[in-house]
Amino acid sequence: MLSRVAQNIYWMARYVERAEDTARLINVNSNLLLDLPRNTTFGWLPLIFIVGAEDLFFEKDPKRLADENNVVKFLISDRDHPSSILSSLAAARENLRTTRDAVPQEAWEQINGLYIYARDHLPTRRGRYEFLRQVIRNTQQISGLLDGAMSRTAAYEFVHMGRYLERADMTTRILDVRSANLLPRSGQPAGSPQEPADQSQSQSQSAPSDRTEQDPFENIQWMSVLKSLTAYQMYRQQVRSRVGGPDVLKFLLQNDSFPRGISFCLKQLDCSLRTLPRSDAALATSAALQQQLNTAAVPDLAREGMHEFIDQLQIGLGQLHASIAKTYFEH
Amino acid sequence: MTIDWKQYASPGCYDELLDDRSQPRAASRTLCEYLASLSDGDLRERKTAAELAIMVMGITFTVYTEGGSIDRAWPFDIVPRIIPKHEWDRTDAGLKQRVQALNLFIDDLYHDQKILKDGVFPAEVLAQSVNFRPQCIGVSPQHGIWAHICGSDLVRDKDGTIYVLEDNLRVPSGVSYMLENRVVTKRVFPELFEYQRIQPVDDYTLRLYDMLVSLSPRPGDAATVVVLTPGIYNSAYFEHSYLAQQMGVELVEGSDLEVGDDDCVYMRTIEGLERVDVIYRRIDDLFLDPEAFRPDSSLGVKGLMRAWRAGKVALANAPGAGVADDKVVYAFVPEIIKYYLDQDPLIPNVPSYLCMRDKDREYVLANLDKLVVKPANESGGYGMLVGPHATPTERKRFAELIQKDPRNYIAQPTLSLSTSPTLCEGQMEPRHVDLRPFILSGPSTYVTTGGLTRVALRKGSLVVNSSQGGGSKDTWIVDTEGF
Numbered sequence: 001m002l003s004r005v006a007q008n009i010y011w012m013a014r015y016v017e018r019a020e021d022t023a024r025l026i027n028v029n030s031n032l033l034l035d036l037p038r039n040t041t042f043g044w045l046p047l048i049f050i051v052g053a054e055d056l057f058f059e060k061d062p063k064r065l066a067d068e069n070n071v072v073k074f075l076i077s078d079r080d081h082p083s084s085i086l087s088s089l090a091a092a093r094e095n096l097r098t099t100r101d102a103v104p105q106e107a108w109e110q111i112n113g114l115y116i117y118a119r120d121h122l123p124t125r126r127g128r129y130e131f132l133r134q135v136i137r138n139t140q141q142i143s144g145l146l147d148g149a150m151s152r153t154a155a156y157e158f159v160h161m162g163r164y165l166e167r168a169d170m171t172t173r174i175l176d177v178r179s180a181n182l183l184p185r186s187g188q189p190a191g192s193p194q195e196p197a198d199q200s201q202s203q204s205q206s207a208p209s210d211r212t213e214q215d216p217f218e219n220i221q222w223m224s225v226l227k228s229l230t231a232y233q234m235y236r237q238q239v240r241s242r243v244g245g246p247d248v249l250k251f252l253l254q255n256d257s258f259p260r261g262i263s264f265c266l267k268q269l270d271c272s273l274r275t276l277p278r279s280d281a282a283l284a285t286s287a288a289l290q291q292q293l294n295t296a297a298v299p300d301l302a303r304e305g306m307h308e309f310i311d312q313l314q315i316g317l318g319q320l321h322a323s324i325a326k327t328y329f330e331h
Numbered sequence: 332m333t334i335d336w337k338q339y340a341s342p343g344c345y346d347e348l349l350d351d352r353s354q355p356r357a358a359s360r361t362l363c364e365y366l367a368s369l370s371d372g373d374l375r376e377r378k379t380a381a382e383l384a385i386m387v388m389g390i391t392f393t394v395y396t397e398g399g400s401i402d403r404a405w406p407f408d409i410v411p412r413i414i415p416k417h418e419w420d421r422t423d424a425g426l427k428q429r430v431q432a433l434n435l436f437i438d439d440l441y442h443d444q445k446i447l448k449d450g451v452f453p454a455e456v457l458a459q460s461v462n463f464r465p466q467c468i469g470v471s472p473q474h475g476i477w478a479h480i481c482g483s484d485l486v487r488d489k490d491g492t493i494y495v496l497e498d499n500l501r502v503p504s505g506v507s508y509m510l511e512n513r514v515v516t517k518r519v520f521p522e523l524f525e526y527q528r529i530q531p532v533d534d535y536t537l538r539l540y541d542m543l544v545s546l547s548p549r550p551g552d553a554a555t556v557v558v559l560t561p562g563i564y565n566s567a568y569f570e571h572s573y574l575a576q577q578m579g580v581e582l583v584e585g586s587d588l589e590v591g592d593d594d595c596v597y598m599r600t601i602e603g604l605e606r607v608d609v610i611y612r613r614i615d616d617l618f619l620d621p622e623a624f625r626p627d628s629s630l631g632v633k634g635l636m637r638a639w640r641a642g643k644v645a646l647a648n649a650p651g652a653g654v655a656d657d658k659v660v661y662a663f664v665p666e667i668i669k670y671y672l673d674q675d676p677l678i679p680n681v682p683s684y685l686c687m688r689d690k691d692r693e694y695v696l697a698n699l700d701k702l703v704v705k706p707a708n709e710s711g712g713y714g715m716l717v718g719p720h721a722t723p724t725e726r727k728r729f730a731e732l733i734q735k736d737p738r739n740y741i742a743q744p745t746l747s748l749s750t751s752p753t754l755c756e757g758q759m760e761p762r763h764v765d766l767r768p769f770i771l772s773g774p775s776t777y778v779t780t781g782g783l784t785r786v787a788l789r790k791g792s793l794v795v796n797s798s799q800g801g802g803s804k805d806t807w808i809v810d811t812e813g814f
Contacts, residue, residue: 002587005601098563154601156741277602307789328601 001154007329008099009155013146013162016111019085021170022075022141023132025050028228032127033068035220044071048197050177051075053084057331068124076131078121085135086122089115094116103159104149107142114138157272161324162273168265171229175252176310178225179245179302222248228262246302253298263312266290269320289316332369334374334759339752341761347412347751350461358415358809361527366410371757377519378754381409384515386782390508390569405508406802409519412764412784416530416810422485422493422780425677428668430481430770433498433655435476435671440654442469451670452663456687459738460654461708462501466623470640473546474774478655479647480539480611481770482506484615485782487749494681494746494763495664500648500656506535506698506769507570508803509783510577516805529786530780535769536577537621539611542773543578544644547608555605556580557598559588560613561630571613579663585614587736590634594641598714609645610635616650632664658741659685682744686737695742696733699726700743704733719745719791732738748793753786763787765795766806781806 029047045066048057057074058064078084082091100108112139114135123131143163150156202323222243226232235243235251256263270286273279293310301309336353345670348359356364365526366374384405390405414422439446440463446452457463482503484496513532517524540556547554560571562584575582587598588607597604612619618628623636638644654660662683668676684691695702704716716729733740750761768782784804795801 001603002581004587006586006601043783101576287370 003329005099005102006154006158007325008095009102010162010324010329012092012095012103012111013101013159014143014166015088015095016139017166018083018170019092020136021167022051022088023084023139024228024230025170025174026072026075027129027132027136028224031063031227032221036192037288044068046177047071047075050173052173053081053083056081071321072128076128086118089118093163101154103146106149107145110138110145112144114142119187130212152275154276155292157275158328161269161272164265164268165317165321165324167260167268168262169314171260171262171265172310172313172317174225174228175249176307178221179249179306179310217314219243225252231258231260234258246299249302249306250298253296263290263293266293273324276328278327282320282327285316285320285323288312289320290317333647336363336759339759339761343489343752344747344761344763345487345489345749345759347414347487347749347764352670354450356413356415358811359413359650362413362523362807364409364525364758374754376410381407381519381567383516384518385511388389388511388514402691405511406760406788407512407515408784408786408788408802408804409516409760410752410754411516411805411807412766412786413807413809414766414781415530417810417812419598419781419808422678424804425467425495426483426770426778427776428479428674428677429483429498429664430772430776431497432668432671433481433500433664434476434478434772436667437500437649437652437655438471439671441470441477441651446667446670449670451466453668456659456663456738457654460657460660462616462651462657464654466636466650467639467649470649472649473548473645474772476772477545477649477652479649481772482767482782483770484744485766485768486681489747491749493678495678496659496662496681497658498656499767501569501615501653502648503767503769504567504570504613505783505785507573507808509767509769509779509781510535512783512803512805514620528607530808530810532780535779536574538771538777539574540578540580542771542777543611543645543647544685545610545773546647547783548642549608550644552608552754554608555598556609556611557583557588557607559583559585559610559614559632561585561614564600567613584627585631588632588635590632590638594634594638594643596632596635596638596644607644609647610809611647616653619646619650619695628660656708658705659687659738662741678805681746684742686733686740691742692733692737694741696730698742699730701745703745704729704740704742707741708741716747720793738764745793748787751784751786753788753804755788762790762791762794763795764804781808 025047029044032214035045043066047053048054048066048071055072057066064070074081077086079087081087089111092109096103096108096111117138121127121131146159148154150159174266223232225248226235226243229252231252233249238255239247239251241247252261254263256262256267258264266286266289270283270290273283273286280308296309336349338354339349341349341352348356348363369377385404386406401506404605436648437444440457447454447457464801478500480503482505484498484499485493486496487493493769504692510532516696522527543556543650544554556578557670558575558578559581560568560582565571571581581587581598583598584659588596588597589604596607596610599609599747616629617624618630618637620633620637621628622632622633635644635646636650639646639650661680662685665676665680684695686692686695695704698718700718700721702718704718706714709715716725748763748765751764752759753762764784764786766782766784769779771777784806786802786804787793787795787800788802789800792800
């Protein structure tokens with residue numbers, strides 16, 4: 001298989017996954033805000049941090065308002081933002097356009113159709129939920145088509161790796177930003193960002209174990225983390241405890257049966273690499289990363305060092321990508 | 332209202348399916364009777380089915396416009412064009428003869444140039460050829476073949492004579508449409524294939540693959556063959572990817588290949604570098620290798636000519652083959668056949684006036700309103716003057732062009748291109764057609780059964796190129812004997 005073709009379909013899969021994940025993120029945030037008190041200014045800014053685009057967002061205007069309208073537009077339709085849904089779909093399409101033969105014809109038609117849909121149906125506030133649902137449904141259809149119609153040859157493995165690397169990356173971003181706001185940091189109390197001034201906060205400081213009961217808002221924020229990853233139902237079935245920070249983190253980091261969790265994603269990457277030639281270097285990177293993940297004491301990290309830990313994971317994912325690129329795309 | 336062939340009148344041309352009393356010719360009787368038995372609704376339904384098949388199969392070609400390039404569905408007419416087998420056998424032999432002579436000619440030009448020394452082919456024509464590549468002098472490609480894949484355009488005049496209009500020896504395209512047209516026709520008219528002997532066309536890609544493998548510099552080992560494309564923006568990209576897919580080989584771009592210190596060509600794969608033996612290149616000579624030709628080419632592969640000259644890789648067609656793909660050279664093909672094979676051409680050339688000859692030029696300038704003027708090295712119907720259809724201003728401009736650069740122009744009488752019934756807005760109407768068969772030359776020579784029939788869809792138009800409003804038809808070679 002040609003390196004160029006492998007590279008194109010790997011990125012195609014990453015961009016399709018990115019579009020889906022971004023759509024989920026926006027939808028869940030919209031829902032979450034409806035449940036939070038009206039005067040909270042916690043709002044849309046964290047999404048900009050999650051996608052790591054704060055520089056770009058404020059580039060033109062440092063005082064740009066991170067309100068719903070601006071942030072959502074930036075995430076859905078901003079062509080100058082390379083990871084907006086529209087840009088991601090355009091990039092997926094462009095990557096596939098030059099290597100159409102590598103995937104089933106229907107997948108190309110779907111991606112092409114989804115891009116055209118997104119381009120022509122940019123949503124109003126009211127139509128947004130439906131629009132995002134369409135994006136999610138269609139990207140899943142694409143993934144389903146690829147899974148159901150591609151022989152398990154190298155081409156498929158590159159689709160697979162692109163998808164799971166992107167997904168792991170997005171999950172770490174969500175965990176990083178959300179936990180930064182929800183977990184205590186450097187001895188400071190946790191709480192809703194920029195809006196710590198309600199009674200439950202001071203109580204939670206003295207009685208952290210009761211926090212979930214004392215602060216329904218924090219509770220629903222952890223729920224929203226799960227929901228943005230469609231993990232709520234699976235979490236409830238498997239964890240059977242109330243929704244709390246350390247448990248949610250443990251589930252999303254270390255549970256190897258949930259398909260949007262990091263551990264699961266890394267396992268999938270590992271499986272793909274094992275079927276490919278010359279994968280020793282990438283497999284070593286992958287093994288180190290899994291080791292790091294599986295041996296982590298999540299409850300301790302939840303008290304201190306989560307941000308640093310997730311930073312390490314992200315560096316590891318970056319190394320894994322670099323190793324794949326170096327072995328297969330750039331020689 | 333169903334089709335009444337008596338109402339069909341070809342405007343003073345030879346018609347491929349009907350004789351001059353509007354009676355179906357022997358080979359097309361079954362088709363014509365069948366079409367006449369269909370209601371308008373049936374016919375419309377078949378046409379829609381064909382359009383749908385083309386869309387679903389994704390048969391497209393790319394058109395350049397100022398606003399960028401667009402993929403368009405391939406324009407296709409459902410009524411096949413029919414050639415009786417006994418007639419085709421003669422054409423087949425004539426094409427083989429022609430391509431054999433052309434290959435000997437090219438090989439001679441890059442070696443001893445005997446034909447020049449013997450005064451049969453003028454040295455000044457060669458001296459001014461833009462497609463002669465000094466970089467190829469002395470190279471001896473496998474089997475002595477330079478033009479492995481040739482597409483020759485045939486036309487039929489009023490009296491039924493078939494002529495060769497031009498030979499395409501560089502990167503002829505269209506064969507994928509020939510193959511896909513047959514697939515579409517089988518879907519639309521399956522019943523017609525049951526009752527007559529229509530010769531199959533589908534083994535072309537196998538023949539192509541076998542021919543390419545035979546060029547490998549490492550005979551005995553499994554040869555790695557690739558198709559080299561300039562990329563998705565090329566008008567024939569559909570064909571490049573189609574052929575690669577059908578042959579089961581990689582479709583590569585220049586950036587996928589590199590030439591090593593050992594002068595071998597390698598492609599970059601996920602397994603590492605893999606040696607390439609044969610390249611079916613669909614890139615023009617000048618873009619092949621920035622080291623040997625245009626240094627600004629980003630489509631080619633640096634060092635490719637070095638590898639080819641060293642015999643480490645085969646290129647099809649060989650660089651420099653286009654020297655015989657020149658409309659001035661064309662005029663000499665009858666002499667070329669005579670010189671190398673000592674035979675008379677089985678298929679005649681269209682009589683051609685060479686503007687480089689004083690007498691011919693005088694005649695051409697005096698008769699521009701009757702002639703078709705063609706530049707020596709353009710393809711796709713670009714840069715032509717169709718005298719009878721041109722305005723006085725256009726004719727005047729061409730007169731100036733000819734005087735400025737006589738070597739670059741030839742002129743031919745305007746032929747009454749034959750017509751074939753074509754479904755135009757529910758009516759069967761005569762439209763002009765030509766035919767492009769493809770000839771493969773390797774250890775043996777193979778001619779496609781029939782070829783690509785191109786049709787000028789606009790009423791009265793003689794221009795069949797898809798870039799300029801042409802469409803195509805399936806072409807049937809029908810065996811009427813003993814059936």
